[in-house]
Amino acid sequence: MSGPFRLNRRTLLRGLAGSTLALPALEIMGPRSARAGGSAPPKRFVLIYCGMSLGAPFADPLAIPTSQGVGYDLPRALLPIGGGALPSDPGLGGTGFDVRDHVSVISDLKIPWGTGAGVPAGGRVIGQFHYNTMGPQTSGMRGGPGFTEAPNGPTADQIVAEALAGDDPPVFNSLSYRVQAASYIGSNGTGAADSRVSWRENDNGELQVIDPIYSPELAFSSLFGSFAGPDPAAAAAAEFALRRRRTVVDQVKGRLDALLPRLGAGDRQRLERHLDEVQALSARLDEIPPQGLGDCEAPPDPGDDPPVAGAAIEYNGNGGGGAGYSNEELRAQVLYDLITMAFACDLTRSAAVRMTFSQSFLQMGDLIGIPGAIHDHAHTSGKQIPYADCVGWHVKHFARLIARLRDTHEVDGSSLLDHTAVVLLFEGGYGYDSDGDSADNVTHSSEGMMALVGGHAGGLNKGGGKHIVASGKHPANAVISAMVGCGVVEESETLGEVTGVIPELF
Amino acid sequence: MAIWASKLRAARVGAFLLGVAPCGCYSGLANFPQDAQSGDASGADGADGADASGGTSEGGTGPQVDPAEAEVVVASGARRLTAREYSQTVRDLVLDETFEASSLLPADELSPFDNDYRTQVASQGLVEGAELLAEKISTDLIADPPRMQLVVGCVPTGAGDEQCMRTFISRFGRRVWRRPLSDAEVDSLLQGPNGDDGALAHAIEADDFAVGVDSLVRGFLQDPEFLYRIEIGTPVPDQPGLFALSQFEIATRMSYLIWGTTPDEELLDRAAADELLDGDSIRLAAAEMLTDPKALARVARFHAMWLAYSSLPHDAELSAALDQETTALIERVVFDERLPWQDLFAFPETYISDFLAEHYGLPLPGSDEPVWVPYGDSGRAGLFSHGTFLSVGGEGIETNPMRRGRYISERVLCQTVPPKPMLPPPPPVPPGLVCKEERLSFHSMGSCAGCHKYMDEVGFGLENYDQSGRYREFEYDNPMTEADESQCPIGGQGSLPIGGTYSGPKQMAEVMLADGSLSRCLATQLIRFHAGHAELDSVDLAAAARLTENVGDESFRFDDVVLELVGSDAFRFRREDTEVN
Structure with a gap:
């Protein structure tokens, strides 16, 4: 959803009476440059979800610091946030990012569980572990039964996006991305059924899923495809291309407008949603690329996407011609760089990223140097180290994002990270398995969970990052803390059915 | 082959x-x-009253x-084209046999089919992915003049050849929208939303007919009547x-x-x-x-x-x-x-090379290329014996008879498996029980049996076949080496929720077909x-x-x-x- 723009391309083109678009002239006119006059930079929010737990069976996870407070120690899975590389990282982008001062680790979190009427507030329904933990964490609402991941309330990224849009909405209400390109489960899979991270509430109060973009090429094109080149000839060509593009989009809008009255209620609602998105695209075509906003600039074009690989059996590593791996390393880097620059250019203020599918079959050979799927490591005794490195790979990209945000500046010279809150969540923790074998010290558990909260929005991580033992609090409490840091739900401190912050974070 | x-x-x-066969029960036809x-x-506008449907005018009752x-x-x-349907449709429209929609469209759910419109929700990714795809497809097309010529269907006399462009719109549009276009629709696409900003104007401004084609192809491929199969009909x-x-x-x-x-x-x-x-x-x-x-x-x-x-x-x-x-x-x-379709599941031969025969543990046909060979008394017959079908229900290298059985009950037999009840934790597995049939034996007892008759009771009948279709007599209990260190023999006896017991894919098909x-x-x-x-x-x-x-x-x-x-x-x-x- 995009709101009205104070000055747009169409207006400008009319004013220029057909003259060549001259971007430098916009510096004093563009809406996104107005903020240079003194208003505070907006808050930003990132919600990241990882489709894995923390520990392989019957061995304490190597993800939880042993010391508490500031200057906490870094177990194997957290080495990347201390400037270290994963020990088993084969060197493919494995450099750590020293961001511990900006990141708190909240451990000993727990999602309560039950079944039927006995599911507690914010709890999960037992029965299908992999699918029932995301909703309670991201929406604070108790989940539903079965194989669906759909939450029973809007997810935090959408609540924050609505709140941060305010009177000066960004071009994109929010971004929803996925790093893992496909499920890779193969015969037992359900395609894209478990690939989403964002749900929003529409004007009718209905919950709507948002399909994440998983193509770096598309994500780049969407955010920065209209940033024109500097030379006049390129600008003229871009202006003609833009006019033609607008003609097409206007035609599509007109066709939808004419079609809708002829449809029944169900189809009309489906196509109205499509029209909403076309109108949003149309509005974005009218938006002027921002100028003079701190470090805002178009990042490099990532080019064509890496090929999407096929399915793979869990154990067979990256055999089978690369099955189960679609260069998620590059995909993660590009998508997080785009989010960073989208924040810098104030194209959006909220983003959600699904790193991996639940029960992830992503093959980790090229990522941590140890073959095998995440899910395989999760359930194989003796795989404590590779499983920690699977966690570590997710943490590495979280740390990389934190570092990027730290090193990117607002127009007032402050760091983006000063105004941003980033939350990293995991599918499970380590402890009692209420779903399967009723065993202790295993992976299918919503006990012993961990969340990472990075950034300094609203005073988060004041005095440096800490390790906080939350003693059974809900992971959504960490999310609420980040939301409060962004100035959202400050009074109620509530997300869905979960209330309260982690006070030590402030 | x-x-x-x-x-x-x-x-x-x-x-x-x-x-x-002549239809036998179409009593409605006469009326x-x-x-x-x-x-x-x-007729998004419907202004000209043209019946573009190919039918005759409505009248009477x-x-x-x-x-x-x-x-x-x-x-x-309204059903969005699946990624597969989109790819095949574009191949047919622009004569590009290699085209793949790749990851620019939202991924489809499999439930089990990929075309469930109730799971499809329009998104920014869909609209912008469709736009980017349209741009790529069109750019490739106009960069290939011979192919473009075939798709356009006429030879333009110049950049502003209106007649040729009209011909293209009508011809291509009928394939894309799967119906004829009205004259008003052709005019609208030619002239544009404001009358002077359509494809014809683009071609004239660029002094290039192909630029107009490009604008049109992009528009067609983002149109709701292309992206969705929209049925309206007559009440x-x-x-x-x-x-x-x-x-x-x-x-x-x-x-x-x-x-x-x-x-x-x-x-x-x-x-x-x-x-x-x-x-x-x-x-x-x-x-x-x-x-x-x-x-x-x-x-x-x-x-x-x-x-x-x-x-x-x-x-x-x-x-x-x-x-x-x-x-x-x-x-x-x-x-x-x-x-008969049923022969798919009872066919006595299969099409394999030495490579696949060796994989399955069947006699080698002596050919590097696949040939038809009889199954003989191997216990196999038909599609249920293939590694394709047998790939369902795996867990790591091993099979999971509960998962495989559930798939068979729900997918193959269209049975409804009851939801998992809230039960007290099962008793711990006694030490020393490492083989699946022993560990899961309590599933067939007491209250467990009501649900598990749809799951492991079914799956155990295919346990002799791993998830790539290989025959084995012992469980794999080392996922890396596929060794059978525990020497867990496989009984391979299963039962079906429709009644009847079986062992192996051939017998399973026989029970299902007989029923x-x-x-x-x-x-x-x-x-x-x-x-x-x-x-x-x-x-x-x-x-x-x-x-x-x-x-x-x-x-x-x-x-x-x-x-x-x-x-x-x-x-x-x-x-x-x-x-x-």
Whole structure:
């Protein structure tokens, strides 16, 4: 959803009476440059979800610091946030990012569980572990039964996006991305059924899923495809291309407008949603690329996407011609760089990223140097180290994002990270398995969970990052803390059915 | 293997046409006026009143439907092309056989089919992905003048050749929107939303006819009538929510059901010529469509999605060999020899090379290329013996009989497995019980048995076959080496929730076929695939039962079922879907 723009391309083109678009002239006119006059930079929010737990069976996870407070120690899975590389990282982008001062680790979190009427507030329904933990964490609402991941309330990224849009909405209400390109489960899979991270509430109060973009090429094109080149000839060509593009989009809008009255209620609602998105695209075509906003600039074009690989059996590593791996390393880097620059250019203020599918079959050979799927490591005794490195790979990209945000500046010279809150969540923790074998010290558990909260929005991580033992609090409490840091739900401190912050974070 | 050798095509056309049985229960046909076909999906503006549907003008009482047929008209909704359908459709439209939509479109859910419109929700990713794809497709097209020439269909005299551009819009638009365009629609695309900013203006400004083509192709490929299959039809009097489809809408239904792509010119010509008015003529057209190679690909994909092997988790060489084996069986049974569909699951031969035979543990045929070899007394027969089907229900290198059994109960037999109850934790597994049959033995006792008869009780019957179809006598208990260190012997005895015990794929098929359950489930899954929604209501179930009633559940050809479905009165109608996603 995009709101009205104070000055747009169409207006400008009319004013220029057909003259060549001259971007430098916009510096004093563009809406996104107005903020240079003194208003505070907006808050930003990132919600990241990882489709894995923390520990392989019957061995304490190597993800939880042993010391508490500031200057906490870094177990194997957290080495990347201390400037270290994963020990088993084969060197493919494995450099750590020293961001511990900006990141708190909240451990000993727990999602309560039950079944039927006995599911507690914010709890999960037992029965299908992999699918029932995301909703309670991201929406604070108790989940539903079965194989669906759909939450029973809007997810935090959408609540924050609505709140941060305010009177000066960004071009994109929010971004929803996925790093893992496909499920890779193969015969037992359900395609894209478990690939989403964002749900929003529409004007009718209905919950709507948002399909994440998983193509770096598309994500780049969407955010920065209209940033024109500097030379006049390129600008003229871009202006003609833009006019033609607008003609097409206007035609599509007109066709939808004419079609809708002829449809029944169900189809009309489906196509109205499509029209909403076309109108949003149309509005974005009218938006002027921002100028003079701190470090805002178009990042490099990532080019064509890496090929999407096929399915793979869990154990067979990256055999089978690369099955189960679609260069998620590059995909993660590009998508997080785009989010960073989208924040810098104030194209959006909220983003959600699904790193991996639940029960992830992503093959980790090229990522941590140890073959095998995440899910395989999760359930194989003796795989404590590779499983920690699977966690570590997710943490590495979280740390990389934190570092990027730290090193990117607002127009007032402050760091983006000063105004941003980033939350990293995991599918499970380590402890009692209420779903399967009723065993202790295993992976299918919503006990012993961990969340990472990075950034300094609203005073988060004041005095440096800490390790906080939350003693059974809900992971959504960490999310609420980040939301409060962004100035959202400050009074109620509530997300869905979960209330309260982690006070030590402030 | 040369699939669909051209020399076979002519023979097949004749065979399918000979196989078209006269319809026996189409009492609604006599009362079905031509004007029932006039519900056009055209005319976003509708200003010129043109009937672009190919039907005749409506008059009189409107379309009628036999009440008995009305009871089995399934709900349908605007259905976005799946990524697979999009790719095949674009290949056919712009003559690019290599085109793949890649990851620029939202990924489809498999439930089990990829075309469930109730799971499709428009998104920023869809709209912008469609725009980026359209740009890429169009850019590639105009960079290839010979191909563009074929697609455009006329030679422009200059950048501003209006007549040639009109010809292109009408010709290409009919394929893209799957119906003729009205004059007003052609004018609108030519002139643009403001009358002076359309494709013609773009071509003149750029002094390049191809630029106008580019604008048009981009627009067509982002149009809602391209991205979605939108059915409107004509309301049936006194039947609220029921609509008679236009012939172009019928052609589109047929084309995506049988081919998975847009109707070709011939099919659209049939619609325009009122040759899809009734069940008989639709059957004739469908029989011809079944001779096209696209039908084999579609029928193979239907089975692959239904039986959960559309994405094999094996290495590329093995996956390709397994796919080839199963596709060859479908081709031989359904298309080449036109045997009963049930033979797919009882066929005594399979199509393998030395590579696959060695993998399976079967005698080597002595050929690097696949050849047909008999199964003999191996305990195998038909598709359930293939590594494709047997890939379901794996867990790591090992099979998971609970998961595999559940798949068989739900997917293959269309049974409803009860939800997991809240039970007290099961007793700990006694130390020393390492073999699956011992560890899970309590599932067959007491209150557990009510649910587990759909799961491990079923799956244990296939335990001798690992998830790539290899025969084994002991469990793999080392996932890396596939060794059987624990020496867990496999009993391999299973039972089915429909009744009956079995051991191995051949016996499993025999029990299912004797009972008719497998055949009835085919009808249910075909209705699900046709209707485009996984969740079945009473009408959908009645439609499946009607299909079974008409073809039986013992022995029928696959094309019999398809022709029965498309030739029914119900196929020519839609019920408005009030479900909103």
